[in-house]
Every structure is written in structure tokens, then in C-alpha cells.
Amino acid sequence: xxxxxxxxxxxxxxxxxxxxxxxxxxxxxxxxxxxxxxxxxxxxxxxxxxxxxxxxxxxxxxxxxxxxxxxxxxxxxxxxxxxxxxxxxxxxxxxxxxxxxxxxxxxxxxxxxxxxxxxxxxxxxxxxxxxxxxxxxxxxxxxxxxxxxxxxxxxxxxxxxxxxxxxxxxxxxxxxxxxxxxxxxxxxxxxxxxxxxxxxxxxxxxxxxxxxxxxxxxxxxxxxxxxxxxxxxxxxxxxxxxxxxxxxxxxxxxxxxxxxxxxxxxxxxxxxxxxxxxxxxxxxxxxxxxxxxxxxxxxxxxxxxxxxxxxxxxxxxxxxxxxxxxxxxxxxxxxxxxxxxxxxxxxxxxxxxxxxxxxxxxxxxxxxxxxxxxxxxxxxxxxxxxxxxxxxxxxxxxxxxxxxxxxxxxx
Amino acid sequence: xxxxxxxxxxxxxxxxxxxxxxxxxxxxxxxxxxxxxxxxxxxxxxxxxxxxxxxxxxxxxxxxxxxxxxxxxxxxxxxxxxxxxxxxxxxxxxxxxxxxxxxxxxxxxxxxxxxxxxxxxxxxxxxxxxxxxxxxxxxxxxxxxxxxxxxxxxxxxxxxxxxxxxxxxxxxxxxxxxxxxxxxxxxxxxxxxxxxxxxxxxxxxxxxxxxxxxxxxxxxxxxxxxxxxxxxxxxxxxxxxxxxxxxxxxxxxxxxxxxxxxxxxxxxxxxxxxxxxxxxxxxxxxxxxxxxxxxxxxxxxxxxxxxxxxxxxxxxxxxxxxxxxxxxxxxxxxxxxxxxxxxxxxxxxxxxxxxxxxxxxxxxxxxxxxxxxxxxxxxxxxxxxxxxxxxxxxxxxxxxxx
Numbered sequence: 001x002x003x004x005x006x007x008x009x010x011x012x013x014x015x016x017x018x019x020x021x022x023x024x025x026x027x028x029x030x031x032x033x034x035x036x037x038x039x040x041x042x043x044x045x046x047x048x049x050x051x052x053x054x055x056x057x058x059x060x061x062x063x064x065x066x067x068x069x070x071x072x073x074x075x076x077x078x079x080x081x082x083x084x085x086x087x088x089x090x091x092x093x094x095x096x097x098x099x100x101x102x103x104x105x106x107x108x109x110x111x112x113x114x115x116x117x118x119x120x121x122x123x124x125x126x127x128x129x130x131x132x133x134x135x136x137x138x139x140x141x142x143x144x145x146x147x148x149x150x151x152x153x154x155x156x157x158x159x160x161x162x163x164x165x166x167x168x169x170x171x172x173x174x175x176x177x178x179x180x181x182x183x184x185x186x187x188x189x190x191x192x193x194x195x196x197x198x199x200x201x202x203x204x205x206x207x208x209x210x211x212x213x214x215x216x217x218x219x220x221x222x223x224x225x226x227x228x229x230x231x232x233x234x235x236x237x238x239x240x241x242x243x244x245x246x247x248x249x250x251x252x253x254x255x256x257x258x259x260x261x262x263x264x265x266x267x268x269x270x271x272x273x274x275x276x277x278x279x280x281x282x283x284x285x286x287x288x289x290x291x292x293x294x295x296x297x298x299x300x301x302x303x304x305x306x307x308x309x310x311x312x313x314x315x316x317x318x319x320x321x322x323x324x325x326x327x328x329x330x331x332x333x334x335x336x337x338x339x340x341x342x343x344x345x346x347x348x349x350x351x352x353x354x355x356x357x358x359x360x361x362x363x364x365x366x367x368x369x370x371x372x373x374x375x376x377x378x379x380x381x382x383x384x385x386x387x388x389x390x391x392x393x394x395x396x397x398x399x400x401x402x403x404x405x406x407x408x409x410x411x
Numbered sequence: 412x413x414x415x416x417x418x419x420x421x422x423x424x425x426x427x428x429x430x431x432x433x434x435x436x437x438x439x440x441x442x443x444x445x446x447x448x449x450x451x452x453x454x455x456x457x458x459x460x461x462x463x464x465x466x467x468x469x470x471x472x473x474x475x476x477x478x479x480x481x482x483x484x485x486x487x488x489x490x491x492x493x494x495x496x497x498x499x500x501x502x503x504x505x506x507x508x509x510x511x512x513x514x515x516x517x518x519x520x521x522x523x524x525x526x527x528x529x530x531x532x533x534x535x536x537x538x539x540x541x542x543x544x545x546x547x548x549x550x551x552x553x554x555x556x557x558x559x560x561x562x563x564x565x566x567x568x569x570x571x572x573x574x575x576x577x578x579x580x581x582x583x584x585x586x587x588x589x590x591x592x593x594x595x596x597x598x599x600x601x602x603x604x605x606x607x608x609x610x611x612x613x614x615x616x617x618x619x620x621x622x623x624x625x626x627x628x629x630x631x632x633x634x635x636x637x638x639x640x641x642x643x644x645x646x647x648x649x650x651x652x653x654x655x656x657x658x659x660x661x662x663x664x665x666x667x668x669x670x671x672x673x674x675x676x677x678x679x680x681x682x683x684x685x686x687x688x689x690x691x692x693x694x695x696x697x698x699x700x701x702x703x704x705x706x707x708x709x710x711x712x713x714x715x716x717x718x719x720x721x722x723x724x725x726x727x728x729x730x731x732x733x734x735x736x737x738x739x740x741x742x743x744x745x746x747x748x749x750x751x752x753x754x755x756x757x758x759x760x761x762x763x764x765x766x767x768x769x770x771x772x773x774x775x776x777x778x779x780x781x782x783x784x785x786x787x788x789x790x791x792x793x794x795x796x797x798x799x800x801x802x803x804x805x806x807x808x809x810x811x812x813x
Contacts, residue, residue: 017638020632022638025628028625028628028629028688031684032685032689036685039661039663040654040659043658046662056668209552210548210552212548213548225803226795230560235763235764235787236748237748241771241784245777245780245781251574252578253440253562256577257439260446261447287555295803318533344653348653350656351748370658374661380665387657391658394653
């Protein structure tokens with residue numbers, strides 16, 4: 001008789017559940033890895049390659065066919081050229097079928113062979129900027145004009161491809177050398193740190209104040225809460241352009257106001273001067289994201305047990321004491337989680353600075369630098385190298401974040 | 412420090428500066444005329460007022476009314492808290508004077524409520540300071556939030572000339588009727604904004620739809636099933652959440668250029684949901700975890716399959732969460748700028764945000780840009796104000812995505 005033993009291993013039910021779980025997750029996992037993991041690997045790959053914006057259109061042979069001449073001196077001409085001025089293309093061939101009624105006369109030049117009506121030319125390697133011209137003297141039965149259309153209407157087949165920078169296995173550290181070279185990189189890093197640290201702390205402090213204001217119920221509290229979320233909810237494009245308009249040195253209301261109030265004798269170019277521009281984009285960041293901290297801190301405040309405050313009242317604690325000794329310790333968890341998350345997201349921020357200053361006047365952060373390198377200087381490889389630097393920082397941050405968050409069961 | 416005759420005047424002086432500055436900015440922005448707060452005179456008038464308000468504790472004491480009226484009227488002489496420019500209309504002057512007097516009286520009475528003249532207890536002192544800070548906070552936050560939006564709307568109604576002449580003059584001439592909205596009619600007529608609006612709308616709706624379709628099963632699996640790598644999975648969701656968009660946009664740009672998906676709405680609709688799925692998944696799994704399992708188990712006992720349980724029990728129970736998630740995703744898709752900017756070049760396929768970027772050039776007048784901004788903002792704001800409760804919930808649940 002076998003004795004009853006507890007089941008070991010995974011049971012049939014558990015297996016079925018795991019299978020269902022995997023099936024349910026599959027679409028998400030596949031799509032996200034296609035658009036997140038794959039690009040991340042791609043960007044690491046590209047960062048080791050001298051890849052520029054023009055490489056997106058790889059060099060290729062371009063051919064034009066025409067029927068020229070008149071009377072007895074008719075000829076079909078193929079003009080072949082390399083679309084790139086620098087890069088050679090290998091394996092260039094041309095093949096075409098001469099239309100019926102066209103008869104070649106005389107010899108055909110070297111790289112080409114004619115078998116019946118089939119023309120085939122093998123050029124081998126076409127250097128950058130190289131042009132080739134092939135003339136085939138022909139006679140036609142009938143009206144040359146009609147044949148001209150026939151000849152030019154048919155597309156000859158061309159093959160040949162240049163070296164693809166993306167897929168070969170040559171790597172270089174040139175992009176990294178370029179990125180880390182000179183004082184520029186450290187300037188960018190310093191700007192990024194300034195923006196991130198002050199933007200994060202500022203938004204947190206403002207959010208804390210706003211939350212303190214609204215942490216009591218009165219009529220219209222919901223309305224004011226909604227109003228204070230406006231900067232965050234509105235499209236970044238709308239608010240960024242509004243700020244640019246508001247602080248415009250020539251037609252901006254803020255400057256007009258400052259001059260009128262006697263605070264400044266002449267208009268200030270808020271987004272065009274060092275170091276004012278950096279301060280302004282940081283202020284914008286604070287303005288735009290304080291609602292988010294405010295919302296979270298308010299939610300946490302409202303969940304603090306009110307009996308604690310009642311007990312403090314009984315003991316005669318003053319309002320400031322209650323704030324420092326009760327509220328702040330209770331809020332410390334959410335504040336630190338918020339700080340870490342906001343720090344990472346501010347570090348990643350691109351749109352705001354790009355729209356406000358375009359990275360000029362000493363406001364170029366790492367993320368703006370990715371764009372600047374890749375599209376303004378059109379060196380995608382260098383942009384990718386900056387992106388990899390950002391990823392490295394990110395991995396370091398998230399390491400801290402997960403160590404912290406597992407301890408601090410917040411969020 | 413904790414004496415009524417010190418606290419009162421100090422708070423009064425500071426409050427006078429706040430009120431005078433607020434009045435000057437408000438009046439400048441609404442009339443375009445010259446108003447200037449005079450800080451030194453503000454401090455003097457405020458000190459006086461504070462002293463009177465702590466000395467006469469009765470709420471509407473005659474001395475209190477007197478000093479408020481006096482500091483209001485002093486604005487007429489040039490020695491008041493606010494200096495009014497010479498060309499100002501009588502109406503604006505009267506509003507300023509009466510406004511300052513009335514607001515000053517009411518707010519000082521509120522701030523220095525139950526604040527005796529002599530020694531203050533810690534509570535009385537801190538309460539007064541807190542009331543001052545609260546008042547300042549409301550004015551400050553409301554001002555910084557409202558001013559940009561006010562400028563945005565008002566600029567869109569002005570003409571280029573008027574803007575350059577006096578950038579502060581936001582008064583609107585109502586007599587011109589519908590000509591007031593000429594920037595808007597031009598945008599819709601000449602700049603194709605109707606089609607951008609429609610593109611943005613259906614791209615956002617499709618994004619919401621696809622995101623929900625993908626994230627509901629995923630979130631359910633993470634929340635309910637135990638399987639290998641579950642913890643790693645929920646962590647990697649958060650991690651993906653932290654990858655900056657510009658880093659992804661670069662390879663996506665290359666891939667789309669090579670495959671010809673750049674410059675097509677299809678490409679945009681393919682890429683938007685993937686950026687929102689992690690957010691939605693994270694929000695929904697939190698909600699699903701909070702649902703009682705007993706209801707679902709009862710369904711399973713009665714012979715429903717897991718999928719039927721999700722469809723018939725879990726989803727109906729989580730409708731509010733789905734609404735929040737949908738709204739939040741809609742907001743992200745509607746406001747998305749970077750991908751639309753990089754991937755769309757053809758003006759016939761622009762989304763609204765991309766269309767507004769196009770207006771940011773020196774050849775197109777500023778009020779057109781602002782009108783574009785208003786067009787982009789109004790729908791999302793209307794949605795937000797209408798469904799504010801869902802939205803706030805969505806934002807708090809949606810963690811802190813920026």
C-alpha cells in the first residue's frame with residue numbers, strides 16, 4: 001500500500017496556469033521587445049560604427065536609357081553612374097532586352113555581351129562618382145520616334161551594392177572618442193546634472209507646498225486641484241511655445257512687465273543668454289512637473305491617520321511642530337521614491353529643452369546632445385554613442401532605484 | 412519676535428507687497444496700462460496697516476476700515492502702494508483703488524484674526540504665519556498656472572501689430588465680432604488644421620484601443636498567475652518605463668527610413684501603443700491585484716474558463732480603472748511630440764503637435780502659433796475637466812511618468 005505524500009514539483013493545474021500566463025503575456029512581450037529591446041541593441045551596435053545620416057540612402061548605380069541620333073546614325077545609349085561621389089559600388093551589372101524590331105549593327109564595347117536581343121554588361125566595381133556610357137548602334141524597322149518611346153519606356157535591370165556600413169563587422173571607437181573629446185562633453189554633463197538636480201528638487205518642494213495648501217476640504221477644492229494640474233496635462237508643445245512667446249525679448253509680455261515695473265532697464269533675452277537660459281529651462285521643468293509631485297504628495301497626506309494629529313493636538317503641539325515632527329516623517333517615503341523617479345525622468349527629458357532653446361545658449365543636456373549629434377551634425381554614430389552613455393547612467397540609476405524601492409515599499 | 416506688535420506689522424508689510432504686486436500685474440495684463448508696485452511705500456503702508464489691525468481686534472473696527480481706505484486712496488496721489496501711470500482710464504484707476512482697499516481689509520482681517528497686540532502664544536503666532544503663507548501660496552500658484560494660459564489664449568486673438576506695439580495690452584475689442592477669431596479661421600482654412608485635428612484624434616483613439624487590448628491580458632497574467640520570472644517581468648516593465656524616448660527614437664528612425672514606414676500614419680500607430688503599453692500594464696496590474704480573488708474563484712468553480720472569467724467578471728469590475736488608463740493613454744498619445752516630429756515630414760499626414768511645430772517659424776505670425784497651441788490644448792483640457800476624477804486617479808496610479 002502506498003502512503004499519501006504531499007505532491008512535489010509543479011502540478012498539472014499550475015502548469016496550465018503558467019502556460020496561460022505566458023500566452024497572455026506573449027503579445028506584449030513580443031511587441032515591446034521589438035520596439036524597445038531591439039532598438040537598444042541596435043543603438044549599441046551603431047555606436048561603434050561610422051554611420052552618418054547620408055548612409056541611410058546607400059550608394060547605388062543609377063541608369064538612364066535613351067535612343068539617340070537620326071536616320072542611319074541611330075544608337076541606344078545607356079548612361080550609368082554611381083549615386084555616391086565617394087563610395088565605390090561592387091558587382092555592378094546591367095541587363096536589358098532590346099525591343100523587337102531593333103537590330104544592333106556593328107561591334108559592342110568591352111564589358112557588354114549581346115546574345116540575340118539580350119544585353120548583359122558586367123562593370124565589376126564602379127568608383128565613387130564614376131560614370132559609364134554604352135553606345136549600341138542600331139537600325140530600326142519603322143518610325144524612330146515610336147521606337148524612342150519603346151526603348152525609353154523599358155527599364156533596364158541594374159544590380160550592384162555598396163558596402164553597407166550597418167551590417168559589416170568593422171567596429172571603431174571613433175564615435176566614443178569624438179563624444180568624450182574636448183571640454184564639450186563635461187559641459188554637457190554639468191548642464192544635465194544642474195538641470196536634473198534642481199529641476200527635481202524644485203518640483204518636489206513646489207509640489208509639497210501646493211499639497212499643503214490643498215490638504216483641507218473646502219468648497220472649490222476639486223476645481224483648484226484640477227487647475228493646478230493644467231501645466232502637466234497641456235501638450236508640452238503648447239506650453240513651451242507659450243513660454244517662448246511670453247519671454248520673448250521683443251514682443252514678450254514678461255519683458256514688458258519687467259521694464260514697466262522698473263525691475264529692468266532693457267528687455268532680457270531669457271532663453272538666449274548664458275546662464276539665464278539654463279535657469280529658465282529648469283524653472284520651466286519645475287513649473288511643468290510640480291503638479292505631478294503635488295498629486296502624489298496630496299494622495300499620501302490624505303491617507304495619513306488623522307488620529308495622530310488629534311493626539312498631537314492633545315499634547316499641545318504647534319502647527320509647525322506637527323508639520324516637522326509628524327507630516328514630514330510620514331511623507332519621507334513617498335518623497336524619496338518621487339525624488340528617484342523624477343530624477344531619472346528629468347535626466348531623460350528631451351522635448352522641453354528642445355522646444356524652448358533647441359539646446360542653444362548653454363542648455364544642451366545629454367538627451368539634446370543625442371539629437372544634435374545625430375541630426376544637426378548628421379552623424380548618427382556619434383548620437384548613438386551619446387545614447388549609450390545615457391543608457392549607462394540609467395542602468396546605474398535603476399540599480400540604486402531597485403535597491404531602494406525593495407526596501408521602501410512605496411509605490 | 413512673538414509679539415503682536417511685531418508680528419502684525421511684519422506680516423502686514425509683506426502682505427502689502429504681495430497685494431500690490433498682484434494688483435499691478437493683474438491690471439497691467441488686463442488693460443496694458445502702466446502699473447508699478449512701489450516696494451518701499453508698500454512696506455510703510457503695510458506696517459501701518461498691520462499695526463492698526465492688531466491694535467483694534469474687532470473684525471470691522473472703524474480704524475481698520477479707515478487705514479484700508481486710506482492706503483487704497485493713496486494710490487491716486489503717487490505715494491500709494493501702486494503707482495498708476497498717467498494715461499490710465501478712470502475705470503481702471505477706480506477698480507485698482509477699490510480693489511486694493513477691499514482685498515487688503517478682508518485679507519488682513521483674516522490673517523491677523525485672533526492675534527492680540529501683546530505677547531503671542533506659539534499657536535497664535537504660527538497660525539498667523541500659516542494664514543499668511545496660505546494666502547501667498549494661493550495667489551502664487553494660481554498666478555503661475557493661469558498667466559501662461561491667459562497669454563496663450565489672448566495672444567491668439569490679437570494682431571501682429573497690436574502685439575508689437577504693446578505686448579502687455581491683452582484687452583480684447585469685442586466689437587469686431589467674428590474677426591476676433593481670424594487666426595483660427597486661417598489655421599483651419601489655409602493650414603489644414605481640421606485634418607490634423609482629425610489625424611491626432613484617430614491616432615490617439617487607435618493607440619488607446621491597441622494599448623488596452625494588449626495590456627489587459629498582460630496585466631491580468633502578472634497580477635494573478637504565478638509563473639517563473641514573474642518578479643523579473645514586473646521589474647522590467649518599470650525599467651522600460653525609464654528608457655528615454657530619444658534613445659529609442661534614433662534606431663526607430665533608422666529602421667523606419669529603411670523600411671519606408673517613415674512618413675506614414677501606420678508607422679505612428681504601430682509605435683505609439685508600444686510606448687504606452689508598459690504604463691498601462693503597470694497601472695492595470697496594480698488595480699487587478701486589488702480586486703478580490705473570491706469572485707473570480709466563484710466563477711471558476713461554476714465552470715467558466717479563465718478567459719471567460721476575465722471577460723465576464725474582471726473587466727466589468729475594473730471599468731473605472733480602464734477609464735483612467737484610457738484617458739491617461741489618450742493624453743500621452745495626444746501630447747506626443749518627439750516621434751511625430753522625427754517620423755512625419757509630409758504636411759498632409761501631420762498630427763496636431765507636429766502641425767503646431769510647423770507654425771514655429773519667423774515667417775508665420777506669433778498669434779497663429781498661439782492659436783495652434785490653443786487648438787491643441789482645448790480638447791485635452793475639456794476632456795480633463797469633464798473627467799477630472801478619473802484623470803487624477805489615472806495619474807496617481809500611472810506612477811510618475813513624465
